[in-house]
Amino acid sequence: MHRLRQDRGRGPGCRAGRRGVRGTRAAARTEVFSPHSLEAAVQLLAEVKEPVRILAGGTDLMVEVETGRSELPGLVLDISRIRDLRFVDEGDEGAIHIGPLVTFADVRRSALLREKAPALWQAAGLVGGEQIRNAATLGGNIMNASPAADGIPPLLAAETHVVLTSSEGSRRIPLFSFFKGYRTTVAKPEELLTEIVLQPLAEGAHAYFRKVAPRRAQAISKVVFAGRIHVARDGAAAVLKTARLGIGAVAPHALRLFETERLLGAQVLTPRLIEDAVRTLRSEIAPIDDVRSTADYRRAVAGNMLRAFLMAGLTRSESGKAGF
Ligand SMILES: Cc1cc2nc3c(=O)[nH]c(=O)nc-3n(C[C@H](O)[C@H](O)[C@H](O)COP(=O)(O)OP(=O)(O)OC[C@H]3O[C@@H](n4cnc5c(N)ncnc54)[C@H](O)[C@@H]3O)c2cc1C
Structure with missing residues (x-):
């Protein structure tokens, strides 16, 4: 990333500097535009005929370039100064x-x-x-x-x-x-x-986040799951008014779990419903075996996360607590 920071003068079309980069994985000369306004940035994207990469913090892009997964094109639009x-x-x-x-x-x-x-x-x-x-x-x-x-x-x-x-x-x-x-x-x-x-967390709703990875820090998730549920008491029953669930690392892209949400919506939350939801979630995702984990492990863990979340919601609704 430091190579992008060398100033090489100013260029047209932008208030900010235009910088050149020489490097093995960049195009022979990469120009970096660092505008201070959104207008200048979108104007540049509209006008350029050549490929351009957008740079924000650079923590994905520069790893991609340094590991050879992609090359910097002739133009980089650095939006970090907007x-x-x-x-x-x-x-x-x-x-x-x-x-x-x-x-x-x-x-x-x-x-x-x-x-x-x-x-x-x-x-x-x-x-x-x-x-x-x-x-x-x-x-x-x-x-x-x-x-x-x-x-x-x-x-x-x-x-x-x-x-x-x-x-x-x-x-x-x-x-x-x-x-x-x-x-x-x-x-x-x-x-x-x-x-x-x-949307903000509704009054009385519960939120959940869980990441399973090889280590506590600097680790890519094997499964990452988040949810929001709103449980209301109806006499002795806990009624699940809404459920919103998102999951990652178990399909080609992160998913909203609509089928599982539908099964849970407006139902009395019972251990049996929770097990049905766990089964639905496991059939709704499409994990793969890769260097980080196996499909079976991911499917098992994803279901366990949902179960833990819903059981916590049930317990909290019994105790009258809301929040995270
Ligand atoms: C050591 C290390 C640890 C990491 N750990 C984690 C982790 O635990 N969890 C995790 O989720 N990620 C992790 N990452 C990945 C990375 O830090 C995140 O994905 C980060 O949020 C990417 O943001 P960035 O600003 O650095 O994006 P950049 O690298 O600047 O850009 C990423 C991509 O988004 C495009 N882009 C950026 N902003 C815009 C925009 N506004 N409009 C259009 N396109 C845009 C870029 O062109 C590029 O394709 C890690 C990375 C490293 C190097």
């Missing part, structure tokens, strides 16, 4: 709006996210180590579209929409339909991710 893309706000409508340049360290510092998006807040604390959390952005986590990205399942459970912006305008897409396949999304090359909009 201050307007780094914010966490509560909208008038109650939704939470997050800029794509918000880092995982920013997420951890946000009292709003800790209270209203506790699964995302917890996930952020388990991403990489401190240096990675200081650089890695939530937008980069989404756009990299890794099936094992830790930030995505909590966002799926929070009914997140993403906003993509080009020089033509913006469009808003539910996160569950954003991923097309392994590391692919519906975003067009001329679009930037400019906003992440999620």
Whole structure:
């Protein structure tokens, strides 16, 4: 990444510097544009005829380049200086709006996210180590579209929409339909991710996040699961009003578990229903054997996570406690 930081003067079309990079895995000469405004960034994406890569924190992109999985093209658009893309706000409508340049360290510092998006807040604390959390952005986590990205399942459970912006305008897409396949999304090359909009945890709801990985830190997830449930008492019965579930590392891309949610919706939460839900989840996912784990292990662990979450919800509803 340090090679991208050499200043080589200024270029046209941007207020910021234009820098050249020479390196074995970069194009013969890579120009880096670092605009300070979203307008300049989308204008560049609209005007350039050659391939361009977007750089935010660089913690995925530069690993890709250094390990030879991809080459830097002749142009890199470094968006890290666009201050307007780094914010966490509560909208008038109650939704939470997050800029794509918000880092995982920013997420951890946000009292709003800790209270209203506790699964995302917890996930952020388990991403990489401190240096990675200081650089890695939530937008980069989404756009990299890794099936094992830790930030995505909590966002799926929070009914997140993403906003993509080009020089033509913006469009808003539910996160569950954003991923097309392994590391692919519906975003067009001329679009930037400019906003992440999620629903706050409802009053009285429970949230859950669990990552299973070989180590506690600096580890890629074998399974990563997040959920939100709202359990209401009806006399002696615990009625599951809503369930929102997201999971990663068990399919070509992170998934919202719609079938399992449907089975659980508006039902009395009993140990038997929980076992039915565990079976449904295990048939809804499509894990594979790879260097990190086996499909059987992932299927077993994913079901166990759901069971633990629902059992905790049942117990908490009996004790009258809400929250995380
Ligand atoms: C040592 C190490 C440990 C890690 N640990 C974890 C972990 O525990 N959990 C985890 O989930 N990830 C982990 N990662 C992966 C990585 O840190 C995250 O995925 C991070 O969130 C990526 O964000 P970034 O800003 O660095 O993205 P970048 O590397 O800058 O970009 C990633 C991709 O997204 C595109 N992009 C970025 N921002 C935008 C935007 N606004 N609009 C359009 N395209 C965009 C880029 O072009 C690129 O293709 C780790 C990485 C390292 C090196």
